[in-house]
Amino acid sequence: MSEEVIGSAPRFSVIVPVYKVQGYLRECLDSVLSQDFADFEVIAVDDRSPDGCGAILDEYAARDTRVTAVHRAENGGIGQARNTGVERARGDYLLFLDSDDTFAPGAFRAMADRLAQTSDPEILLFDHVRTYWWDKVQPSASGELLAQTGTETFRPADHLESLNLFAVVWNRAFRRDFFTGNGFAFTDGVYEDALMVYTTMLTAETAGCLDQVCVEYRQRRQGNSMKTPGRTHFTIFEQYRRLFAFLDTRPDLDRVRPLMFERMVSHFLFTFARENRVTPADRPEFFHRAAAMYRYLEPAGFVVPAGLDGAKYQALRRGSYPAFQALKLVNGARVSGRDRLRKARRTLGKQAFQRFYQLQLRRPVDENLAVYSAYWNRTPACNPLAVYEKAKELAPHVHGVWVIRKGAEDTVPAGVDFVVANSPRYWEVMARAKYLINNVNFAGDIVKRPEQVHLQTHHGTPLKRMGIDQQKYPAAAKGMSMRKLLERADRWDLSLTSNQHSAEQWERVYPCAFRSLDAGYPRNDVYYRATAEDVLAIRDRLGIAPGRTAVLYAPTVRDYQAGYVPRMDLERVTRELGEDVVLLVRTHYFYGADPRLAELQERGALIDVSTYPVVEDLCLAADALITDYSSIMFDYANLDRPILTYADDWDVYVRSRGVTFDLLSGEPGETPGVIATNEDELIDAFRSGRWDGAEATALRAAFRARFCQWDDGHAAERVVRALFLGQGPTPAALPLAERTVAPSPRAAVAAVPGAVSVPTAEVSAADVELAG
Incomplete structure (x- = not known):
């Protein structure tokens, strides 16, 4: 000190x-x-x-x-x-x-x-x-x-x-x-x-x-x-009464009264002129109370200012609200619902859909209709899908409809109701649904009606800078309109979070009026509900040979690069890790199929899981995760399995995208396990056993405690009860020590009679207990 x-x-x-x-x-x-x-x-x-x-x-x-x-x-x-x-x-x-x-x-x-x-x-x-x-x-x-x-x-x-x-x-x-x-x-x-x-x-x-x-x-x-508009702004009158009561006790300050009077009147007019303080319904009363104080406290001989300000003072002194309105002194003209709708009409697409959508917006909201979407209308997935499934169980009266982009209709599971984006029924359900649930933003031309409730589920915990923070990083914000981004975020009523870090970040980088729903990520519920049979079945579907250690490699997108650029020599890494290890490679969904990965898979060097539809399955199947800056690390931490950070371009990534904390600090709560900045360090981490050693385990525990704060297998239930049933986010999240996580592949083998044993490592007593 x-x-x-x-x-x-x-x-x-x-x-x-x-x-x-x-x-x-x-x-x-x-x-x-x-x-x-x-x-x-x-x-x-x-x-x-x-x-x-x-x-x-x-x-x-x-x-x-x-x-x-x-x-x-x-x-x-x-x-x-x-x-x-x-x-x-x-x-x-x-x-x-x-x-x-x-x-x-x-x-x-x-x-x-x-x-x-x-x-x-x-x-x-x-x-x-x-x-x-x-x-x-x-x-x-x-x-x-x-x-x-x-x-x-x-x-x-x-x-x-x-x-x-x-x-x-x-x-x-x-x-x-x-x-x-x-x-x-x-x-x-x-x-x-x-x-x-x-x-x-x-x-x-x-x-x-x-x-x-x-x-x-x-x-x-x-x-x-x-x-924030409301009656609280009428407090201004009492505050200035107190000021002049103070002046009454100080006759030596009489010379100051004209200035204080001028300050008071200017403050009244400033407050009155703003609809974000005084609502239209309260304006007449506010005006008349301001006028009464003007006449009561006006010092003898007070000289009103010149020009427009003087006209305001004179109108207030007379106490004539119509005269004041005639001067057009009220700033921020009221925007009626009709005006908002007219503005929305100008932003719509084709003329036929314009007329149809306008008609739907006049119809009553359907209290039992919910619209879901994920990843820009790709397919049912992520947090919205987990909410949808739980709503069918706990709120069956709410009918769910998915928005799907044209051409992706065949990805929708049988029995799931959906609409194709920009079709007539799409405009109908978007106009009439009581609930709107998405992990990104709905299209900008959607009008959010006051009766509708919009849940933004997000799709990851933010390590990288998001929202308005991206303004400082041109590579990340290229082609992005922050004004339009925030206009879309203005439609959110609820913002779903899985940890305190996310709640703080979302409130800061999306400065809008939503409320944080601290319920956990519904998509992560499966990590607490999957059984040993589930884990082994997924591995079988993926073609992971019995007895092999599966390592999921899931790097994130690079804003400063065009297209998929491998961050490591995958052929060398798989060769050096040996026959007992199989690499599951998942490229970011922004990228298309990569022919080099297909070639390596054909040669048996790895398994390309880039197009596998359910990332949670991949996590359940993997004995360990290698990632860089992807938010998958926060979800995978729920499984309490080894996480390796492969960060060969950390400095470049920080400069080009920005981060919310130092992933490579080695501090508990920031680093999830072993750090490797090149291939040699990564290979050595496996050969030496550090990838699953005591130090990595301790770091993972601290990371899990911080970022899996509200994930306990009941997140979807909390969301459904809060959103559809008005019960609040119940039940309360279980303490970390009381949660039962899905068994690891080793533990699953030990728990399922007849399953092939894992020769690469002994099954610990803890694994057996966990599987049970």
């Missing part, structure tokens, strides 16, 4: 109120803990957040003594959470950071230096930038004003221009004895920042400025409470 932290009280207490920000919280905390000035404490207050925030805080607190995690028994709002943090604070200065924002590198060092130069003023103001999801960074309007002050201090009430700075508490540091000594506390409800800023600034005798950007203020596309 740095010498700077020696002493009974830290220089800074960073107070972070936390509620429903699991996709951003790690970045927020990391921005604090990575500061090069280390004399601080973090008091993170979990305001009874319903997601994984509390667990994240506990994780950080466990590994860094500077972090204190406080869990409130009841949700009290951001103001109460901040008050809780102040009560625990020991630092000389209080810093308030919202949990979806970040501190800029070097911020604390710059603050500490400026505080020393200004003899510890009661308030230190500093600069910020706004950051947007499309990577735009917008400077604040405060830079010039902050720079003019230099290292001088001032009394804010004597320098009224300082009161025009953005009225939030996170762009300033408060000396703790000043803050607590004057009894400042945050009030309930939104708009609490404005009240706190103005009362503290008008009370302070000394303030200083720092013109360095210290906070990166995230402009969230969705999820910001200030951009």
